[in-house]
Amino acid sequence: MSAPAITVFALTGMGEVQPGDDLVALILDTGVELAHGDILVVTSKIVSKAEGRYVQAADREEAITAETVRLVASRTADGHTMRIVENRLGMVAAAAGVDASNTPDGWVLLLPEDPDRSARTLAAGLRAATGAEVGVILSDTLGRPWREGQTDVAIGGGGVRMIADLRGTTDQAGKVLSVTTPCLADELAAASDLVKGKASGNPVAVVRGRPDLVGPLTLPGASSIVRPSERDLFWLGTAEALDQGYRDGYAAALAAVHAHEPHEHEQKDAT
Amino acid sequence: MSAPAITVFALTGMGEVQPGDDLVALILDTGVELAHGDILVVTSKIVSKAEGRYVQAADREEAITAETVRLVASRTADGHTMRIVENRLGMVAAAAGVDASNTPDGWVLLLPEDPDRSARTLAAGLRAATGAEVGVILSDTLGRPWREGQTDVAIGGGGVRMIADLRGTTDQAGKVLSVTTPCLADELAAASDLVKGKASGNPVAVVRGRPDLVGPLTLPGASSIVRPSERDLFWLGTAEALDQGYRDGYAAALAAVHAHEPHEHEQKDAT
Numbered sequence: 001m002s003a004p005a006i007t008v009f010a011l012t013g014m015g016e017v018q019p020g021d022d023l024v025a026l027i028l029d030t031g032v033e034l035a036h037g038d039i040l041v042v043t044s045k046i047v048s049k050a051e052g053r054y055v056q057a058a059d060r061e062e063a064i065t066a067e068t069v070r071l072v073a074s075r076t077a078d079g080h081t082m083r084i085v086e087n088r089l090g091m092v093a094a095a096a097g098v099d100a101s102n103t104p105d106g107w108v109l110l111l112p113e114d115p116d117r118s119a120r121t122l123a124a125g126l127r128a129a130t131g132a133e134v135g136v137i138l139s140d141t142l143g144r145p146w147r148e149g150q151t152d153v154a155i156g157g158g159g160v161r162m163i164a165d166l167r168g169t170t171d172q173a174g175k176v177l178s179v180t181t182p183c184l185a186d187e188l189a190a191a192s193d194l195v196k197g198k199a200s201g202n203p204v205a206v207v208r209g210r211p212d213l214v215g216p217l218t219l220p221g222a223s224s225i226v227r228p229s230e231r232d233l234f235w236l237g238t239a240e241a242l243d244q245g246y247r248d249g250y251a252a253a254l255a256a257v258h259a260h261e262p263h264e265h266e267q268k269d270a271t
Numbered sequence: 272m273s274a275p276a277i278t279v280f281a282l283t284g285m286g287e288v289q290p291g292d293d294l295v296a297l298i299l300d301t302g303v304e305l306a307h308g309d310i311l312v313v314t315s316k317i318v319s320k321a322e323g324r325y326v327q328a329a330d331r332e333e334a335i336t337a338e339t340v341r342l343v344a345s346r347t348a349d350g351h352t353m354r355i356v357e358n359r360l361g362m363v364a365a366a367a368g369v370d371a372s373n374t375p376d377g378w379v380l381l382l383p384e385d386p387d388r389s390a391r392t393l394a395a396g397l398r399a400a401t402g403a404e405v406g407v408i409l410s411d412t413l414g415r416p417w418r419e420g421q422t423d424v425a426i427g428g429g430g431v432r433m434i435a436d437l438r439g440t441t442d443q444a445g446k447v448l449s450v451t452t453p454c455l456a457d458e459l460a461a462a463s464d465l466v467k468g469k470a471s472g473n474p475v476a477v478v479r480g481r482p483d484l485v486g487p488l489t490l491p492g493a494s495s496i497v498r499p500s501e502r503d504l505f506w507l508g509t510a511e512a513l514d515q516g517y518r519d520g521y522a523a524a525l526a527a528v529h530a531h532e533p534h535e536h537e538q539k540d541a542t
Binding site: 006186 | 283458515
C-alpha cells in the first residue's frame with residue numbers, strides 16, 4: 001500500500017487583484033494545471049479585492065461596527081480598543097474580520113459579502129474552464145483563545161467536505177470514535193498557509209491528494225463550521241461575563257432586600 | 272522561481288506501540304528515508320504509549336482531576352459532565368487531554384509527562400541515527416471555541432520553530448504586519464492530520480519542504496504556544512463567569528446595604 005500523501009503548492013505570479021477581476025482567469029493564467037480532486041485554498045482577501053469590498057480606512061471602526069452583530073470581548077491597550085465580535089457571518093473574529101494589511105494606503109477591506117457563495121462560484125468557474133472537478137476554500141487568518149499566534153481557517157467553501165463526521169466509526173481498537181469530527185477545511189487552510197506565507201504575495205495554494213474531500217457544489221459551505229453562540233461555552237468574554245453577572249447579582253440582592261424590609265416610602269404614603 | 276511547495280506523507284506499517292518501545296527504531300523501521308529539514312509530526316498518543324502513561328479507565332475522572340490545574344468550563348449532558356480544564360502543561364483541553372480512544376479496553380492514556388522533552392529526545396535520536404537535521408512535533412486533537420469540529424495542534428516541539436514572528440516585517444504594500452505571528456507548529460500538525468487520519472492507524476507523518484523551520488534543539492517548544500490565562504480574554508467559561516460575577520455582585524450589594532442601614536444587632540447589643 002502506498003503511503004497516504006498530499007502535496008501543497010502555491011501559485012506564483014498572480015499579481016495584484018483589482019475590483020472586477022475574474023479570479024478564474026487570474027488563477028488559470030498562472031499556468032497551473034488543475035487535476036480532478038484538487039482543492040484550491042484562496043486567501044479571502046483577494047476575493048474581497050475582486051468584489052471591490054474596500055472601505056476608507058478613516059471609517060475602519062465604523063466598518064467594524066457595521067459588520068458586528070454582537071460584541072464578544074474587547075481589550076484596550078495603548079489607547080486602542082481591540083474588539084472581538086460575532087460578525088454578520090456568525091464568525092467570531094477580531095475586528096469582525098475587517099482587514100488593514102496588504103491593502104492600498106488609506107483603505108481597509110471587508111470580508112467577501114457571502115464567502116460560501118464566492119467559493120462555489122469560483123469552484124463552478126474553474127470546473128467549467130478545466131473540466132476538472134476541483135474544490136475551493138476561502139481562508140482567513142484568525143487568532144484563538146488559549147493559544148498564541150494565528151492560524152488560517154476556512155471561511156468559505158465550495159464543493160469541499162468541511163467536517164469529517166467519524167462518529168459511529170471505530171478506531172484501531174474497535175472502539176467507537178464518539179466525538180471525533182475533524183474540521184478538515186480548517187486543516188486544509190492551515191496546510192496552505194505553510195506555502196502561501198503572509199508577506200510573499202502568493203494568495204492561492206493547491207492541495208493535491210485528497211480527492212475524496214471534493215464533491216458536488218451543493219455540499220455545506222464553511223458557514224456549517226460556525227458554532228451558534230447559544231451552543232458555545234465561550235459566547236461572551238470572561239471580563240464581560242463577570243461584569244454582567246456582577247450587575248445582575250447586585251440588582252437581585254437589592255431587589256431581595258427591598259422586598260423583605262419595611263418599606264419607608266409606603267409607610268410615609270400611608271400616614 | 273519554483274513555486275513554494277510541501278509534501279506531507281504518512282508512515283505506514285508502524286504497528287501498535289508498547290510501553291518501553293524505542294520510537295526512533297519504530298519510525299526508522301518503516302523504511303522512511305529522512306532528509307535534512309524534514310519535520311515529523313507524531314501523534315502524542317503513541318508517545319504516551321511508549322512512555323507507559325496508562326491509567327485504568329475506572330479512574331478516568333480521577334485521572335482528569337489529577338491532570339487539572341483549574342476548571343475552565345463544564346457542560347453536563349446525558350448525565351455526563353464534560354470538563355474543559357487548564358492542565359498541568361497550561362493547555363486548555365477537554366478532559367485535560369486524557370484519551371480514551373485507540374486505547375486497550377479498560378485503559379485510558381495520559382498525555383506525555385513533558386511533551387517538549389519527549390519531542391526533543393525523539394528529534395535528537397533521529398538526528399543521531401540518520402545524520403539528518405530533522406524536527407519533531409507531537410500533536411493532539413483539540414476542539415475550540417466558536418467553531419465546530421476539532422483540529423490537530425502541536426503540544427510538543429523539538430528543533431522546530433513554533434511561531435513565526437512577522438511583526439516588523441512588511442507586506443506587499445509596504446505596510447508593517449503589526450500583529451501577525453502565524454502558529455506554524457499548529458499548521459504543521461493540522462496539515463499532517465490530512466494524511467494520518469483518525470481511524471487509519473498511521474500515527475506519524477512527515478512534512479517535507481520547510482527546512483527553514485528546523486533548527487537547534489534549544490528552540491522553544493510547544494509550551495511557548497500556550498497563552499497564560501492571565502493574558503487570555505476567555506480564561507473562564509461564560510456560564511461560570513456569569514455565576515461568579517452574580518455571587519460577587521450579590522454579596523457586594525448586601526455588604527453595601529449592611530454598611531449604610533441602622534444595624535439591628537448592634538442596637539440590641541447596646542441596650
